[in-house]
Amino acid sequence: xxxxxxxxxxxxxxxxxxxxxxxxxxxxxxxxxxxxxxxxxxxxxxxxxxxxxxxxxxxxxxxxxxxxxxxxxxxxxxxxxxxxxxxxxxxxxxxxxxxxxxxxxxxxxxxxxxxxxxxxxxxxxxxxxxxxxxxxxxxxxxxxxxxxxxxxxxxxxxxxxxxxxxxxxxxxxxxxxxxxxxxxxxxxxxxxxxxxx
Numbered sequence: 001x002x003x004x005x006x007x008x009x010x011x012x013x014x015x016x017x018x019x020x021x022x023x024x025x026x027x028x029x030x031x032x033x034x035x036x037x038x039x040x041x042x043x044x045x046x047x048x049x050x051x052x053x054x055x056x057x058x059x060x061x062x063x064x065x066x067x068x069x070x071x072x073x074x075x076x077x078x079x080x081x082x083x084x085x086x087x088x089x090x091x092x093x094x095x096x097x098x099x100x101x102x103x104x105x106x107x108x109x110x111x112x113x114x115x116x117x118x119x120x121x122x123x124x125x126x127x128x129x130x131x132x133x134x135x136x137x138x139x140x141x142x143x144x145x146x147x148x149x150x151x152x153x154x155x156x157x158x159x160x161x162x163x164x165x166x167x168x169x170x171x172x173x174x175x176x177x178x179x180x181x182x183x184x185x186x187x188x189x190x191x192x193x194x195x196x197x
Contacts, residue, residue: 012073013039015066016158018151019078019095021055022048024063025151028070029141029159036160038141040070041152059095063102075103076162078154079112113161118154121161133157 018025027041044062046055067075077099080092103110113121120126123136134146134153140160147153 013070014074014076014159014162015070015072016155016160016162017063017075017077017096017099018154018158019080019092019099020151021046021059021091021095023149023151024059024095024099025149025153025155026066027147027152027154027156027159028072029156029163031163035142036140036163038143038147038156040066041147041156043149043151056094056098060098060102063099064105067102067106067108072103072108074162074166075099075108075110076158077110077112078118078158079114081114111162111166113158113165117165118157118161121164122157130154 013028013030016025016027016029018027022045024044025042026044028039030037030039044059044066046058048055050058077096080089080096100110116126119128119133122128122140123132125132128136130150130153131146134150137153137156137160138144138146141147141156147156
């Protein structure tokens with residue numbers, strides 16, 4: 001059994017999952033030194049008019065194919081904190097459960113992050129809006145524009161968050177400071193690239 005807190009190996013792929021039944025965002029990133037390289041991102045969709053069991057079965061097949069194709073070292077899933085709409089919360093929970101089960105069957109460690117944790121890791125501000133997160137995802141991944149649709153950008157943000165946060169969990173205080181400085185350097189480099197003529 002894998003240690004759930006284990007940091008991904010440099011060069012390995014981490015997949016972020018922004019769970020949803022109609023649109024389930026995914027974003028796979030590989031770390032190459034200080035660079036974050038997007039491997040794949042997009043949205044898995046199910047037809048809203050189909051019966052719920054069929055939609056869940058289709059999403060399960062798609063998630064399993066995604067994990068088999070990309071063989072991630074880790075999966076980061078958005079933690080469900082609170083939803084005003086109970087129906088939405090249930091379907092998001094069902095989609096999240098499918099991702100967790102697919103990863104567990106393959107022995108892939110899974111970590112949950114709240115939306116605020118992701119915002120803080122990616123932008124440095126836990127209350128950043130979606131546009132700020134999407135802009136930083138594009139900068140950190142060296143993309144010409146923010147990924148579309150937003151579910152894919154959110155999933156890439158989850159993968160980025162995990163690639164930054166997981167090493168902090170595995171280090172002592174001095175190592176944590178070094179990893180945090182690495183994040184600051186990467187953010188500064190991304191901003192400088194974006195401002196260059």
